[in-house]
Amino acid sequence: MMRKIDCAILVLALAFAWLGASAQQKADVAKPKKISPDLFGIFFEDLSYAADGGLYAELVQNRSFEYSPADNRDWNSMTAWRYETDGFGYGTISVETAAPVHPNNPHYILLDIQDEGQKGVGLENSGFDGIPVKAGKNYNFSVFLNALSGRSLPVKVALIDRKGKELCSSSFTTANKGWKKYAEQIHVNFDNDSAKLVLLIKAKGKVGIDMVSLFPEETFKNHKNGLRADLAQVIADIKPKFMRFPGGCLTHGDGIANIYRWKNTIGPVEQRVEQRNIWNYHQSVGLGYFEYFQFCEDIGAKPVPVLAAGVSCQNSGGTWKIGGTGQKGIPMEEMSAYVQDVLDLIEYANGPATSTWGAKRAAAGHPAPFNLEYLGIGNEDKITGVFEERFRMIYDAVHKAHPEIKIIGTVGPSPNGEDFEKGWKLADQLSVGIVDEHYYEKPQWFLKNTARYDSYNRLRSKVYIGEYASWGNTLFNALAEAVYMTNLERNGDVVRMASYAPLIARIGHTSWNPNLIYFNGTKVFPTVNYYVQQQFAANSGNEYLPGMIKLKGEKTAIDTTAGTSVVRDAATGDIILKIANAGNTELSGEADLSKISQLPKSATLTVITGNPEVKNSADNPQAILPQSSVIKLQKKWAFTVPAYSLTVVRISSANAKKSK
Numbered sequence: 001m002m003r004k005i006d007c008a009i010l011v012l013a014l015a016f017a018w019l020g021a022s023a024q025q026k027a028d029v030a031k032p033k034k035i036s037p038d039l040f041g042i043f044f045e046d047l048s049y050a051a052d053g054g055l056y057a058e059l060v061q062n063r064s065f066e067y068s069p070a071d072n073r074d075w076n077s078m079t080a081w082r083y084e085t086d087g088f089g090y091g092t093i094s095v096e097t098a099a100p101v102h103p104n105n106p107h108y109i110l111l112d113i114q115d116e117g118q119k120g121v122g123l124e125n126s127g128f129d130g131i132p133v134k135a136g137k138n139y140n141f142s143v144f145l146n147a148l149s150g151r152s153l154p155v156k157v158a159l160i161d162r163k164g165k166e167l168c169s170s171s172f173t174t175a176n177k178g179w180k181k182y183a184e185q186i187h188v189n190f191d192n193d194s195a196k197l198v199l200l201i202k203a204k205g206k207v208g209i210d211m212v213s214l215f216p217e218e219t220f221k222n223h224k225n226g227l228r229a230d231l232a233q234v235i236a237d238i239k240p241k242f243m244r245f246p247g248g249c250l251t252h253g254d255g256i257a258n259i260y261r262w263k264n265t266i267g268p269v270e271q272r273v274e275q276r277n278i279w280n281y282h283q284s285v286g287l288g289y290f291e292y293f294q295f296c297e298d299i300g301a302k303p304v305p306v307l308a309a310g311v312s313c314q315n316s317g318g319t320w321k322i323g324g325t326g327q328k329g330i331p332m333e334e335m336s337a338y339v340q341d342v343l344d345l346i347e348y349a350n351g352p353a354t355s356t357w358g359a360k361r362a363a364a365g366h367p368a369p370f371n372l373e374y375l376g377i378g379n380e381d382k383i384t385g386v387f388e389e390r391f392r393m394i395y396d397a398v399h400k401a402h403p404e405i406k407i408i409g410t411v412g413p414s415p416n417g418e419d420f421e422k423g424w425k426l427a428d429q430l431s432v433g434i435v436d437e438h439y440y441e442k443p444q445w446f447l448k449n450t451a452r453y454d455s456y457n458r459l460r461s462k463v464y465i466g467e468y469a470s471w472g473n474t475l476f477n478a479l480a481e482a483v484y485m486t487n488l489e490r491n492g493d494v495v496r497m498a499s500y501a502p503l504i505a506r507i508g509h510t511s512w513n514p515n516l517i518y519f520n521g522t523k524v525f526p527t528v529n530y531y532v533q534q535q536f537a538a539n540s541g542n543e544y545l546p547g548m549i550k551l552k553g554e555k556t557a558i559d560t561t562a563g564t565s566v567v568r569d570a571a572t573g574d575i576i577l578k579i580a581n582a583g584n585t586e587l588s589g590e591a592d593l594s595k596i597s598q599l600p601k602s603a604t605l606t607v608i609t610g611n612p613e614v615k616n617s618a619d620n621p622q623a624i625l626p627q628s629s630v631i632k633l634q635k636k637w638a639f640t641v642p643a644y645s646l647t648v649v650r651i652s653s654a655n656a657k658k659s660k
Ligand code: AHR
Pocket: 045, 047, 247, 248, 249, 250, 379, 380, 413, 438, 467, 501, 502, 512
């Protein structure tokens, strides 16, 4: 997504000569400071159709007939489905729960076909705003059927267009009786953004139908039960150091029964326990803990699962509207089982394949551990006695059994206030390693608070900014975040991690705005904020090099509209300079590169700039893109960066070797 430009926007000028250099790319500039190697990551929440209808590649909506009015007032088992009798067939259709495929997945459709008519009788699914298919691609269809009449039945599966025209089909016959999974591969030789899937039984008889599924053969890294390749790739391109999942509010849930239970989300998909999504839709949990861990591994991000601290969301039942608290604690007599679930998660991720939970990971196809290092307990909970009691139980048990795990506590939903203070107090008492701060604020807030972490006591808990964003997707918003992020790098000794939120949202189904990435059924639209996040994550380091960039005039490294930072990445030896300018005038300054020994002759320069009020949208997705070019390097150089811009210069150690 990078465009090449000439680098006229950055004027580099030779200043004065360097006095001497030593070891290659050693950052022996003024007192380098060790900073977190995991600073910039992502936070995935199943919000705004981020999982089902989003990253999870399943194309059939409500495949297991488990939708219900509890998910959404207007929903039931037949949502996204249509009873298909267009060929003059008839019979009865009912939603049944007796003798299902698996007790965890109770609902299925029973067809009693009295006359199959000209075409058969069956079901039609409209997918998530239609089923997008592409010419030349294969699609994997599967279904669980139970031929209850005791004889084999002919079945046809087809894709049709919006007008009902058949586009392609495949046929098979069922066994005589009993639930059985049937799978067919469908080759498609046409493009259609809004096809429908039809399943027709072409004979008289009774048949149970469940788990009707259609996946593109090509998923991200081609895993079975995998993820949507284009969307996953855009996320991977951020190069996040970690991924927090499966949510914020989703994790602690709408009431105790809705708390996200990781054990419900692993194993064969037809045996997982589906549930209502707190954001008023449904979780098939087809994208469950195994898939989350696998995705983290695939994109090189450390997994950061967050589990409820034994309490539900304080806004459960919409109680925030009446000013009360809906926070409920898991009954104390059930807490030891809950604590055990938390410990079991660590075994699932890290235990040997011979351990009870490690064996389940191995059975899913991953005998090697997932190397869990971080674990979040709680999500911006109200810090009450009920919370504290349960948090302590979980914290103590994990800390005792797994001192190697870095526990992340929670300090409320705001950058200050009662829960923030109480959360920090509790963290002090327990010496919690890291606490999770959240803030959604105006861009001006980010610009005014660039010095926030300068005064943080380095002996207290470290900070994970688990959720933050300025309210908007314009370039100005993104630059306010960029300025702030240069200051996070400067404070990378106390700020261990940071993740913009929320990550992805399906257009037409957003429960929260702004988001980092928007998408529909066929396209992905990264925002300008996305490109800023990408620049920081892909160009992060583990050493902060102070004093290398001097801005002209009044501007300083912690100016409210400008931010600069220089980091060195030990893994590559590269040095990265960032100059963020959220101001309305050009910014000039000088960078002293003289102490970089074996300075290469050139570096990569990337600039994000444009009209501060512009955003990328579905209509104009490329309004603002990073623009890259190669620049010549000098030991000391003067620069001028445009108003409203982020400039990143990556000085590659590999280039230094080549320039030798
Ligand atoms: O990111 C959206 C929501 O914001 C999260 O679910 C919650 O933790 C926060 O309030």
